Amino acid sequence: MLSVQDLVVEFPAAGGRTVHAVSGVSLEVHRGETLGIVGESGCGKSTTARAMVMLRTPTSGMIEFDGTSLAGLRPKELRRLRPHLQMIFQDPVSSLNPHRKVRDIVAEGMTVWGRPVTEEWLDALLSEVGLEPDEVKDRYPSEFSGGQCQRIAIARALALEPELLVCDEAVSALDVSVQAQVLNLLHDLKERRGLTMVFISHDLAVVRNVCDRVAVMYLGKVVEETTVDALFARPHHPYTSALLEAVPEPDPTLPVLPLELYGEAPSPLDPPSGCRFRTRCRHAQDICATEEPPLLTVADQHKVACHFAEDMPELLALPTMTA
Structure with a gap:
């Protein structure tokens, strides 16, 4: 579904220097699987994830989604593909607009694309992510816990029925008990909707439970890539x-x-x-x-x-x- 070849992402720094955030990363994400990307803070995981969905423009390299090169698309052409690639961010609270009600946050993508939004559709989507529609849809993000905000963010990401869901440290800001609930929710949604997922994390225990394959990154490079079982049984x-x-x-x-x-x-x-x-x-x-x-x-x-x-x-x- 998604192919990344020789991805390079660099940033200018003071004194004419360059931050080599991602250096020649190549990955493939197969339809229906969950690919984990792990590594310590600063290794380039999140930058890679953002580049995958073109939230960060690559310095060089190729990104293909279903055979279509994303890097070469004009803005209007890229915009047509956006509904198929959605992202869940690390901080569930700051990723939601504090001045909008939950109903408007979740339905924003539908509104942008001119698709009909009904109360039945909204209630069904909020219920699917484990929220009580009548209790949440007319309230603001500041009235909810981190776990509830992440469920709202997941509902927003699912509204346009994406094929690929990129989770950037989606549970790292949550308590352990809430992490388990959100991970179970993501697993159920993947099975029910046939989603393909990229799961960014620094927690190997989480990756072991939710991923099929794992890519290990260090200082902007992929140093090992294999199945979850092989990685934990015999690292090379x-x-x-x-x-x-x-x-x-x-x-x-x-x-x-x-x-x-x-x-x-x-x-x-x-x-x-x-x-x-x-x-x-x-x-x-x-x-x-x-x-x-x-x-x-x-x-x-x-x-x-x-x-x-x-x-x-x-x-x-x-x-x-x-x-």
Whole structure:
């Protein structure tokens, strides 16, 4: 459904410098699946998501939706495709207009496109996302909790019956109990409406429960991409392994082991040469500083950007020394 090839997004910075937010990302989103994009803050996840739906104009690269190149479309042509690609944002409160009632927020897309809006349609849509229509549609966003606001945002995104739904950290601002409710809602909506989803998150536990495939990003690059089961069972990149190690285990009797990851992430203003992860990798060698590892297939549906990808699972299994 969606194909991203060699996506580059850069921003100008003070002193004539450039922020390399996304550098050569290639991804494919297949119809009916949920693709997760994970990584620590600042790795380019949200910028990639926004570029996918052309909320951020790419510096270069190709984005195709159902075979149509989005980057080359004129504004009017792109506007015709907008109903098919919708986005749910991270902060549910600030993404809603505080001066408009819920009924107007949810129906705005229908109004823009001149489609009929009836009370029956509005009530059905609000009920579908778990809200009581008579209690919410004539009130303002400030009167609701974060979880309720996110349900309103989901209803707004679904109003035009999109084919692709991009969720940018859609549950990270919510309490854990509310997160579970919203995730269950998204899963039910996907099954009921046949949606295709891109799910951006830094929470691997969430990604494991909602996604079919996962792409791991580090400093603007995809370093590993595979199915959820393969990623958790046998990671081939040291950064992926470090993310998995950092997931807390609710067992105080388990020993605290040294993490694979150490140091601070470099600035996207001046990314390292060669492999961008080499400055934090315990397994880096000379080639890592001089040659950038390509994203290559090492197994079925498993791509890794590491010079030592085939040997890395065994290396990661060895005990490591503290930094």
